[in-house]
Amino acid sequence: MKKKFEKLEKLAKETFQSPELPRELPLIHLRNGMIVFPQTVVPVHVAREKTLMALEQSIDSYSQLIFVTSQKDPSVEEPSFEELYQIGTISRVLQVAQLPDGTFRVLLEGIERARAYEIIKEEPFIARVEVLRSSYKRTKKMEALMRTVTENFTKYALYTQRYPQETLTALSEAAEPSRLADFIASLLPISFQQRQALLEELHPSRRLEMLLEILTHENEILEIERQLDTKVKKRIEESQKEFFLREKLKAISEELGEKNSETAQIRATVENLQLPDYVKRKAITEIERFEKMSPYSAEATVVRTYLDWLVGLPWNNSTQDREDMMQAKKILEASHYGLEEAKERILEFLAVRKRSKSVRAPILCLVGPPGVGKTSLAKAVAQALDRKFAHMSLGGLRDEAEIKGHRRTYVGAMPGRVLQLMRNVQSKNPVLLLDEIDKLAVSFQGDPAAALLEVLDPEQNKEFVDHYVEVPFDLSNVLFITTANVTHTIPPALLDRMEIIWLEGYTEHEKLAIAKYYVIPKLMSEFALDHGQFKISEGAIRKIIQSYTREAGVRQLTRSLQRLMRKVVLKLEEGADSVRVGVKEIEDYLGPETVQNDVILSRNEVGAAHGLAWTEYGGTVMIVETLMMPGKGELILTGRLGEIMKESARIALSVARSYCGEKCKDIFQQSDIHINLPEGAVPKDGPSAGVTMTVAMISSALKRKVRNDVAMTGEITLRGKVLAVGGIKEKVLAAHRYGINKVLLPKSNERDLSKLPPQVKEKIQFIFIETIDQAVEQACL
Incomplete structure (x- = not known):
């Protein structure tokens, strides 16, 4: 093989002349955008064996003539004839030289355009070719095109500084239009597709027009780049000049003893x-x-x-706390109805603060269902203390830097939200509300709950260090108030640093008082109504509470009253002198009743009992349904029950079988028992439905009806004992809202009745049970 390559190099050094171009020639295909134009000399690197064989054939048998074309897809190593462009250039091999890496450098001179239309030999390619020539006349238009293209290329060369003077001299010597077009096309750094299009265009006039379009576009781009470079250079020079002058001014000021x-x-x-x-x-x-x-x-x-x-930052700015206890009490009473425990805790803090200035502010956590007034109570606390108020929502917060700030090394770094709020209120001792602390999130950006530990811990917040400020800031005088709907989602370490104050839902009596003395006067002021224009009866308010809202708080009640007042304002604007709203007019204003009573049983039924549950939205009444059907004693549970509730259902089944005894043995063995808790879209969990499920199963087995005016709660044990559960106040308030007048509670929860309002105690009969026998006796007929 080496001898053959040496022969190839030796033969290529000789000069051959051919009177005319042959019709059959070896074919080589180039890739990577290489195209040989007629009347140009192009160096080509060759490494493929097939191409070297074609070169050898060219030198041995075809007077160094070869047909050069390009392959359509450069990634194909051995393309077929169909994968090649048919139009290429008949070229002469001028020189072949072997490179140190084993490849060959071949110098090709383009002669004429040609088209390969048939392959007569495969190894290497020998193609039949047809020389392509175009007849044309040298008109004035062509002269103008040649001159314009030459001028544009000269301008392009001046912009790019890419071509030596010899190139421009050779350009001026190209007198033929076809040669001029091919010469310029070979010099321009254009795309492969544009090069191939120029090669395939036979008429020199159209080729010159294509080149003129390319050159005009490139010159416009280069002109814009030149203008931009000039502007940037000018700005840099001005900036350097300004910097120099300012440095000089600075030096002069220092000499004169002046400061910036x-x-x-x-x-x-x-x-x-x-x-x-x-x-x-x-x-x-x-x-x-x-x-x-x-x-x-x-x-x-x-x-x-x-x-x-x-x-x-307010390093030393602080406000003076209100020391008038009676005035503070009046402000709290005027802003909220009820919530006695929360109000009493604030007044205790005021009393201690008045006596001792060194006491640290507590970290209060107001926990309760939505709409009971947690956020507005925090604002009332700030007003009662005569402190400034700041609010920060933590719901969905997942970035630790929101609390403790970013390092100054980051672009756009800022302090955390805590210090931002301190700067906004310009006080060292505001009331700072951290809302929805139970809805913090954790992500790859850190744990915000862990960052809050330093903020809320009384032992650490005296020297709270923000990542941006980098020096300690005293937060010990800030009265932090947090709010949450539940406590089990708050991290234990964070919960341990807070004092929990429970805000339970309101009774119907309390909602009536809130509507009359707080909500309606506030809305009348907002809607610019006076007492002569609008009056609403107490019965109408009670109907809205009973028939249009059923919630622990008063948010929906406020929306319903807003809707009512909007319609009242419309009537007044239409010409009415005044509007009085009674019970009968409520449906005209608010439409049909929205509260449905299908949540509770309408009559005494077998296998269905009322249970009491607690959710983050307050207490609720739920129906526990059981059904016995022929089967193999399997227990079927539906209603999106959690693992704890499923365990309670299994315990309830065992207790029910034990209670019913031998007379129901066959019933339990030959029946499948299906327990369902309606509203299947709502997840349910906890042990407090144990008593209710047991009573419902006993009712199904013994065919005894369960009273529909009774609701119950409690955890059941395998021995049939009833254990205490939580959320008693919320559950009893829910029973009161649904009109249930008899509630069965675990004996251990009797002490929790002290928290209930007197109006609820008067309307509900409480039966305290210790065993399942007592529950069945009270609930079943």
């Missing part, structure tokens, strides 16, 4: 604010850094922003 005005102003601010020593030292250090920087550098902007935050 901006730096001097910041220094004066630091001195006047009487900051803590560690803050003042940090500020002075940053000011000295700032003095050494160019005011227009990016780092100077970062330092300036940091100094703004540092001096803008």
Whole structure:
């Protein structure tokens, strides 16, 4: 093989002349955008065996002539004839030289365009070719095209500084239109598709027009780039000039003993604010850094922003707490009805604070269903204390930096939300509400709950360090109030640092009082109504509460009253002098009743009992249904029950079988028992439905009806004992809302009745049970 390559190189050094171009020639195909134009010399690197064989054939048998074309897909290693462009160039092999890496460098001279229309030999390709020539006349238009293309190429060469003077000289010597077009096409760094299109265009006039379009477009782009470069260069020169002048001015000011005005102003601010020593030292250090920087550098902007935050925080600003206990009590009473435990805790804090200034502010957590007034109570606390108020929602917060800030190394870094709120209120001891603390999220960006530990821990928040500010800030005087719907989703470490105050749902009596004395007067003020224009009877308010809202709070009640007042305002604007709303008019304003009573049983039934449940939205009444059908004693559970409730159902089945005894043995063995809790879309869990499921199964087995005016709650054991459960107040209030007048409660929960309002105790008969026997006796007929 080496001898054959040496022969190939030797033969290529000789010069051959051919009077005319043959009709059959070896074919080589180039890739990677290589195209040989007529009247041009192109170096080509060759490594494929098939191409080397074609070159050898060209030198041995075809007077160094070869047909050169391009392959359509450069990734194909051995393309077929169909994968090649048919139009290429008949070329002459001028030189072959072997390179150190084993490949060959071949110098080809393009002669004529041609088209390969048939392959007569495969190894290597020998193709029949047809020379392509175009007849044309040299018109004035062609002369103009040649001159314009030459001028545009010269302009392009000046822009790019890519071509030597010899190239431009050769360009001026190209007198033929076809040669001029091919020469310029070979020089332009255009795409492979554009090169192939120029090669396939036979008429020189159309080829020159294509080149003119390409050159015009490129020259326009280059002109725009030149203008942009000029502008940028000018700006840089102006910036350098300004920097030089400012540095010179700075040196002159230092010689005269003067200081930078901006730096001097910041220094004066630091001195006047009487900051803590560690803050003042940090500020002075940053000011000295700032003095050494160019005011227009990016780092100077970062330092300036940091100094703004540092001096803008309320390091010593605080408000005086209200010490008039009676006035504070009046403010709390005027803002909220009920909520006695929360109000009493705030007044206790005020009393202790009045006696001792060193006491630390408590971390209060208001827990209750939506709409009971947790957020508005926090605002009332700030008003009662005469402190400033700030609010921060934690629902869905998943980035730790939202609490503790970003490091200054990050672009756009800022302090955390806590210090942002402190700066906004400009007080060291505001009331800071952290809303929805039970809905914090955890992500790859950190755990916000862990970051809150430093904020809420009384042992740590005296020296709270934000990542951005980097110096301790005292949060011990802040009265933190958090809100939540439930406590089990709050991390234990965080819950341990807070004092829980439960806000249960309202009774119908309390809702009536809230509507009459709080909601309606506030809405009348908002809608610009006076007592002469609008009146609503107590019965109408009660009907809205009973028939249009059934919730623990008063949010839906407020919306219903807003809807009513909007319609009243419309009537007044239409010409009515005044509007009085009674019970009969409620449906005209609010439409049909929206509260359905299908949640409770309408009559005494076998296998269906009322249970009491607690959710994050307050207490509720649910029906427990059981059905016995022929089977093999299997237990079927439906209604999206959790694992704890499923275990309670299994215990309830065992207790029911034990209670019913031998007379129902065959019934349990030959029947499948299906327990269902309606509203299957709502997940349910917990042990407090154990008594209800047991009573319902006993009712199904013994065919005894369960009273529909009785509701029950309690955990059941295998011995038939009834254990205490939580959420008694919420559950009893739910029973009261649904009109149930008899409630069975575990004996251990008797102490929880002290928290119930007197109006509820009067309307409900409480039966305290210790065993399942007592529950069946009271609930079943």
